Amino acid sequence: MSNNSRNLIVIVGPTGSGKTDLSLDMAEYFHAPIISTDSRQFYRGIPIGTAQPTEEELQRVEHHFIASHELTDEFNCGAYEEAAIKRLDELFQTHSCVVAVGGSGLYIKALCEGMDEMPNADTELRTRLAERLQTEGLDILAAELQQLDPLYYDVVDRRNPARVMRALEVCLTTGKPYSSLRVGEKHQRPFNIIKIGVDMEREILYKRIDDRVDKMIDMGLEQEARKVYPLRHLNSLQTVGYREFFDYFDAKITRDEAIELIKRNSRRYAKRQMTWFRRDEQIAWFNPNDRKSIIEYIESKICTLK
Numbered sequence: 001m002s003n004n005s006r007n008l009i010v011i012v013g014p015t016g017s018g019k020t021d022l023s024l025d026m027a028e029y030f031h032a033p034i035i036s037t038d039s040r041q042f043y044r045g046i047p048i049g050t051a052q053p054t055e056e057e058l059q060r061v062e063h064h065f066i067a068s069h070e071l072t073d074e075f076n077c078g079a080y081e082e083a084a085i086k087r088l089d090e091l092f093q094t095h096s097c098v099v100a101v102g103g104s105g106l107y108i109k110a111l112c113e114g115m116d117e118m119p120n121a122d123t124e125l126r127t128r129l130a131e132r133l134q135t136e137g138l139d140i141l142a143a144e145l146q147q148l149d150p151l152y153y154d155v156v157d158r159r160n161p162a163r164v165m166r167a168l169e170v171c172l173t174t175g176k177p178y179s180s181l182r183v184g185e186k187h188q189r190p191f192n193i194i195k196i197g198v199d200m201e202r203e204i205l206y207k208r209i210d211d212r213v214d215k216m217i218d219m220g221l222e223q224e225a226r227k228v229y230p231l232r233h234l235n236s237l238q239t240v241g242y243r244e245f246f247d248y249f250d251a252k253i254t255r256d257e258a259i260e261l262i263k264r265n266s267r268r269y270a271k272r273q274m275t276w277f278r279r280d281e282q283i284a285w286f287n288p289n290d291r292k293s294i295i296e297y298i299e300s301k302i303c304t305l306k
Helices: 019-029 055-060 077-091 105-112 123-136 138-148 150-155 161-174 202-219 221-231 243-249 255-278 291-303
Strands: 007-012 034-036 097-101 192-198 283-286
Touching (some): 007 105, 007 291, 019 034, 019 055, 019 097, 019 192, 019 291, 034 077, 077 105, 105 255, 123 138, 123 161, 138 150, 192 291, 202 221, 202 255, 243 255, 283 291
Parallel strands (some): 007 097, 034 097, 192 283
16 A cells, blocks of 8 residues: 555544544544544543543544553653553554644654654662652652753743653653654654544533543542552653542542642643644644535545545
8 A cells, every 4th residue: 555545534632622522523524544643542441531532433433552551561752652562563564544643742742753762761760760759759850850850840830740851750760851852853644644623612612621531530530540540650640630539538628629720730731732733834623513525625635635
């Protein structure tokens, strides 16, 4: 199969915007499998909080990188890039289109452009940083990062433990600022990339996010968080929906406060996602309900390269 008949349809957008439903419809229309670019849906044991596709949805369309790894596995952007490119090469042997969907900007970047070369994870150092996160708090680690790499400190999401700890780990491992290793050279991919962005009015999106959190609570998110609570130090659990419940279990906040914080932090995460994606001029933006225009756009991009 030639490169011109290899098309990766990338669907991006903020949490709660309807990416999953759109990806299923596009995958069925273009007879394509789906590959996840969500950095938390890779993990087993947390299907509710990560909004993994349901069993019914998994039966509708062939999925990849859903519940494919244990919570204890180290599956960073670099590892994902290597595994995903290999999987795509296999899928393109029998499919002209593959749909990629998710809201994790760095993992989408890894898939489409490649990642900068970074040192391998230092397990011992990472464990020490995770212990410090629990005992000293995120602000102390962020302050240390500010001393070692003020440039990256100015742009990193300082409320995201995984980002702060990874940058700090690289600084301490290499003796160089993390920002100095982020050269941003794009890798050429042997397939055509078509990027679709899902967007809607902010008030509607925020209402959808709040409703989805309520649905997750009804589905058993609290019980799911309790099951993984003994593993709360793991990088895979440093995410919205679990951190808040962990604080509730530690009696730092009430249950109602935890739920409200999940909603608030999810809305804030959605805002950061949109800030990230808006920088990518290759993304064509649509209302998720405008299926006809989305299909026409994708078909026009596929046809121009055939």
